[in-house]
Amino acid sequence: MGTEWGSRLRQWWSTPVARALLALLLMIAIGFVFSADGAFFRWSVHRDMLRQVSVFGILACGMTVVIISAGIDLSVSSLLALAAVTFAWLTMPHGWPALAAIPVVLAVGAVLGSISGVLVARMRIQPFIVTLAMMVFGRGLAKVISGGRKITNYVTDADGSSQVVDLPEIFGIIDSRVLWGNLSIVTIIFLACVLITWIVLSRLRLGRHIYAVGGNMEAARLSGVPVRLTLITAYALSGFFAAVAGICQAAQETHGDPETGMAYELDAIAMVVIGGTSLAGGKGSVILTLIGVLTIGYLQKILSLNAAPEATRLMLTGAIIICAVLFQRERE
Amino acid sequence: MTAAGCEPIRIGAERTAGNPSRSDPVVSMRGIRKSFGSVEVLHGIDFEVLPGEVHVIAGENGAGKSTLIKILSGAYSHFTGRLLVCGLPRRFARPSEAVEAGIATIHQELSLVPSMSVADNLFLGWEVTGRFGQVDFGLQETEAARVLQEMGLDCSPHQLVSELPISCQQSLEIARALTRDASVFILDEPTSALNEHEVESLFGRIRELRSENRSIVYITHKMEEIYQLADRITVLRDGNLAGTAAADDLPPAELVRWMVGRDVTPVGGDEPPHSGAGGIALEVEDLCIAHSVVKERSVVEGVSFALRSGEILGLAGLQGSGKSEVLHALFGALGRRATGRVRLFGEPYAAKSPQESVEQGVVLLTNDRKSMGLAPDLSVTHSVSLASLSRFCGHGGWIRREQEGQAVQALTREFRLRAPSEEAPVRTLSGGNQQKVYLARCLLPQPRVLLLDEPTRGIDIGAKADIYELMRAWVGEGIAILLITSEMEELLTLSERILVMRSGRIVAELPRSTASKDSVLAAAMGASVDEEQR
Numbered sequence A: 001m002g003t004e005w006g007s008r009l010r011q012w013w014s015t016p017v018a019r020a021l022l023a024l025l026l027m028i029a030i031g032f033v034f035s036a037d038g039a040f041f042r043w044s045v046h047r048d049m050l051r052q053v054s055v056f057g058i059l060a061c062g063m064t065v066v067i068i069s070a071g072i073d074l075s076v077s078s079l080l081a082l083a084a085v086t087f088a089w090l091t092m093p094h095g096w097p098a099l100a101a102i103p104v105v106l107a108v109g110a111v112l113g114s115i116s117g118v119l120v121a122r123m124r125i126q127p128f129i130v131t132l133a134m135m136v137f138g139r140g141l142a143k144v145i146s147g148g149r150k151i152t153n154y155v156t157d158a159d160g161s162s163q164v165v166d167l168p169e170i171f172g173i174i175d176s177r178v179l180w181g182n183l184s185i186v187t188i189i190f191l192a193c194v195l196i197t198w199i200v201l202s203r204l205r206l207g208r209h210i211y212a213v214g215g216n217m218e219a220a221r222l223s224g225v226p227v228r229l230t231l232i233t234a235y236a237l238s239g240f241f242a243a244v245a246g247i248c249q250a251a252q253e254t255h256g257d258p259e260t261g262m263a264y265e266l267d268a269i270a271m272v273v274i275g276g277t278s279l280a281g282g283k284g285s286v287i288l289t290l291i292g293v294l295t296i297g298y299l300q301k302i303l304s305l306n307a308a309p310e311a312t313r314l315m316l317t318g319a320i321i322i323c324a325v326l327f328q329r330e331r332e
Numbered sequence B: 001m002t003a004a005g006c007e008p009i010r011i012g013a014e015r016t017a018g019n020p021s022r023s024d025p026v027v028s029m030r031g032i033r034k035s036f037g038s039v040e041v042l043h044g045i046d047f048e049v050l051p052g053e054v055h056v057i058a059g060e061n062g063a064g065k066s067t068l069i070k071i072l073s074g075a076y077s078h079f080t081g082r083l084l085v086c087g088l089p090r091r092f093a094r095p096s097e098a099v100e101a102g103i104a105t106i107h108q109e110l111s112l113v114p115s116m117s118v119a120d121n122l123f124l125g126w127e128v129t130g131r132f133g134q135v136d137f138g139l140q141e142t143e144a145a146r147v148l149q150e151m152g153l154d155c156s157p158h159q160l161v162s163e164l165p166i167s168c169q170q171s172l173e174i175a176r177a178l179t180r181d182a183s184v185f186i187l188d189e190p191t192s193a194l195n196e197h198e199v200e201s202l203f204g205r206i207r208e209l210r211s212e213n214r215s216i217v218y219i220t221h222k223m224e225e226i227y228q229l230a231d232r233i234t235v236l237r238d239g240n241l242a243g244t245a246a247a248d249d250l251p252p253a254e255l256v257r258w259m260v261g262r263d264v265t266p267v268g269g270d271e272p273p274h275s276g277a278g279g280i281a282l283e284v285e286d287l288c289i290a291h292s293v294v295k296e297r298s299v300v301e302g303v304s305f306a307l308r309s310g311e312i313l314g315l316a317g318l319q320g321s322g323k324s325e326v327l328h329a330l331f332g333a334l335g336r337r338a339t340g341r342v343r344l345f346g347e348p349y350a351a352k353s354p355q356e357s358v359e360q361g362v363v364l365l366t367n368d369r370k371s372m373g374l375a376p377d378l379s380v381t382h383s384v385s386l387a388s389l390s391r392f393c394g395h396g397g398w399i400r401r402e403q404e405g406q407a408v409q410a411l412t413r414e415f416r417l418r419a420p421s422e423e424a425p426v427r428t429l430s431g432g433n434q435q436k437v438y439l440a441r442c443l444l445p446q447p448r449v450l451l452l453d454e455p456t457r458g459i460d461i462g463a464k465a466d467i468y469e470l471m472r473a474w475v476g477e478g479i480a481i482l483l484i485t486s487e488m489e490e491l492l493t494l495s496e497r498i499l500v501m502r503s504g505r506i507v508a509e510l511p512r513s514t515a516s517k518d519s520v521l522a523a524a525m526g527a528s529v530d531e532e533q534r
Helices: A002-013 A016-033 A043-068 A076-091 A098-121 A127-146 A169-174 A185-203 A205-215 A217-222 A227-253 A264-275 A286-305 A310-328 B007-011 B065-072 B095-100 B118-122 B137-150 B166-178 B196-211 B223-229 B252-260 B323-330 B354-360 B369-373 B380-392 B401-414 B431-443 B461-476 B488-494 B517-525
Strands: A154-156 A162-164 B027-036 B039-049 B054-058 B080-085 B103-106 B184-188 B215-219 B232-237 B240-246 B280-290 B298-308 B312-316 B338-344 B362-365 B449-453 B480-484 B497-502 B505-511
Touching: A002 A016, A016 A264, A016 A286, A016 A310, A043 A076, A043 A185, A043 A205, A043 A227, A043 A264, A043 A286, A076 A098, A076 A127, A076 A227, A076 A264, A098 A127, A098 A169, A098 A227, A169 A185, A169 A227, A185 A205, A185 A227, A185 A286, A205 A217, A205 A227, A205 B380, A217 A227, A217 B369, A264 A286, A264 A310, A286 A310, B027 B065, B039 B065, B054 B065, B054 B223, B054 B252, B065 B184, B065 B215, B095 B103, B103 B166, B118 B137, B118 B166, B137 B166, B166 B184, B166 B196, B184 B196, B196 B215, B196 B223, B215 B223, B223 B252, B232 B252, B240 B252, B252 B461, B280 B323, B280 B480, B298 B323, B298 B480, B298 B505, B312 B323, B312 B488, B312 B517, B323 B338, B323 B362, B323 B449, B323 B480, B354 B362, B362 B431, B369 B431, B380 B401, B380 B431, B401 B431, B431 B449, B431 B461, B461 B480, B461 B488, B488 B517, B497 B517, B505 B517
Parallel strands: B039 B240, B054 B215, B054 B232, B103 B184, B184 B215, B312 B480, B312 B497, B362 B449, B449 B480
Antiparallel strands: A154 A162, B027 B039, B027 B080, B232 B240, B280 B298, B280 B338, B497 B505
16 A cells, blocks of 8 residues: 555656745745744745746746747747737727727737747748847837836826826736735736636647647648647747736836846746756646746745845846756656 | 777787687676666566677667666666676667767667768767877768778768768768767667668678677667568567577567567558549649759649549659658648649649648648657657647637546557657657557647658557558548558558559559569669669
8 A cells, every 4th residue: 555655656756846835845945944033934925936037937838839839939038028018008008998999909919929930830930030030129129119218107298398198097007906905916927927827728639739730840740730820829929928917017117118027038038948848849738837927926025025136136047947847857 | 089998808819718608798787777766667588698709789769678688788787786887887878989989870760960960970089180189180080981881871972961861870870979989889769760772882881890700799679680681689578588598599570479468460551541542532633842942843743633532542752852842742741842733632732831732631640740740749649649739729828638638548549659658748759659549639630631751660569560450440431541661561461552662753553462572673773773772
């Protein structure tokens, strides 16, 4: 009996989710040791950590989809900035209601994402190059729309006079907390994105196609999988999630900044990879990404609680990414 | 690199005392056990290789042949038991250590670098270098040309490997290993993608090596190969040693009994496979296929034939005759490279994409499972259901997983698939079981026309018998099968008619009654053999 449980435990141990969880537990244990005089045991620390990783986590959801399709999306940070700027621009100077602005912003993200997808799938340009170009282009577009400045509720009218308009209600709603201040709306949005991604990847035909295309594109094609459409949808999803993240970012910053979210794509990639999703494509899951997001979140939190200087923080993060990936690797 | 291994012993004229006979084993494995996780796959195997012998390892898929070989070749370092090479206890931590000990391995799967030239691949890892470590490309190329000629390979040292047909690549893979100076050569199903000529030159080379007192460990499923080559045969069954015997002492029927543990009727018997063919399923008229690079040249020209429901139509020809391309074209996988008129059950059918073909009930099984068949990390269930997901999908593409699982399970049971579980990634399955997964994928969409390119590649005898039985059943249900196989016996017993292709054209149609190995080969190679052998 005991041995049966032992072997079952050992089998479970070798699954990717178990290994990712172990890494996360290890990180939390480190937090217990370096608790900054017990600060780590305060509930508010964990709550804040969740809120702080949420925007990155939303990006990581889309990134997971694209990476499983054997691609990469470097443009998410720029699309986030573009979405933030567009959202602020529509709601503040133009005074659009939130219900009209949000769908438009999400559509902008999805359309730009699907343009990347078309270039990857139809023109057969490597995803790295396509999304690198989209990253630069998107940042430029954000600057065009914003005129290179932050878009705030300090609005300049056509006749040159300036006035301060009320911050639209939606900004406050997204940036608020529910459950007696314990759960922020941004975190709820992040968890909803995880759920959507999970449904897409493991319950819908689209998800099967994404895994198949990422695992062996030719085999997928010869099995009748619409390879191009699958790829385009994957990048469109990533653009869509980037737009969601952009709206959250704008709400948290209470303005639309074309410079926001610089290099966020790298954090998103790190979160996906630390979870154990391989850049080679064809395997991984959004559950792993969720664990990866929490792992990195705790790492950052522990470092900041212990007042580690920026330089140390960066170096440690780099080292820990490598350790986590080595730890994740499947053994013979 | 010297022929390490036993060279010193052999040269040392009369052996030192205590090391007497000439037939000391080069390799001796005793009580080998190997586990993956908590599952033991080898339960104490004894295996010996003598100098200058061809030792065949036979056994069904999953019997443990590849695992045993991987221990010997250094791919697995964790096992229990003793491994002696030339009398010295060894435990290879990595393949390169085995190579240094004089054990060269040719794996079933290709391990060439497609973007490098033939010569570069031949010398990969043991480049000829000058004084400053620079590669002597000139010398490598002359040497490569010599090797290619010796192996009867029709390609130039400058050519990129990716430009070569798959049979040529496999010959090259073998050539690469055989040119190394080793005392033991391990060949794991080397002929699965070779044509008859290439097989013959390979066998010639193997006999040469044997006469040089080198040993060959040879894994194969093909009966005729076993008895053409083997000095001794070791049979594995379910991770156990079924026995070792001299080839002369082990008649085929007995060998099969050792392998399967029961009596099996060999290659499907003589009963005609058809159920009385029905109406015309697929009518092809004037099919032409352009060369993939040089658009003006064509690889297939003016091919016309009709395939009836409930018929197995064999398509024969040497490698490069265009037979595989015909299958790909009918499947819509070649796009605009293919032209011609095709009618499917009387309806005009312009196969524009694989997706459309699958929807129309035309399914292709390619001859390259690794690069065109399976995604290694997909689970068994997901791999099998990939081509038929629309059957299991509700609104919005939501998959009814229970229904999917049941359908897949029913099929894999019919195929007698051996897998750790339905959720296991296909890369953890043995080669033969991967092939079964691939075949099952093609069957699940309930096709009307099956295009099969080497369906039994890498499958053991017992499983082959299963597949033949299944094919009969499918034909009985009215499925039309267009079959390519390099195993002549399979082609002759299964096909109702055989079309023979040469240089992109159909040169003969042989009914079952008159077709023979000789007549098919004669047609495939042309009246005068020396005319053109490709």
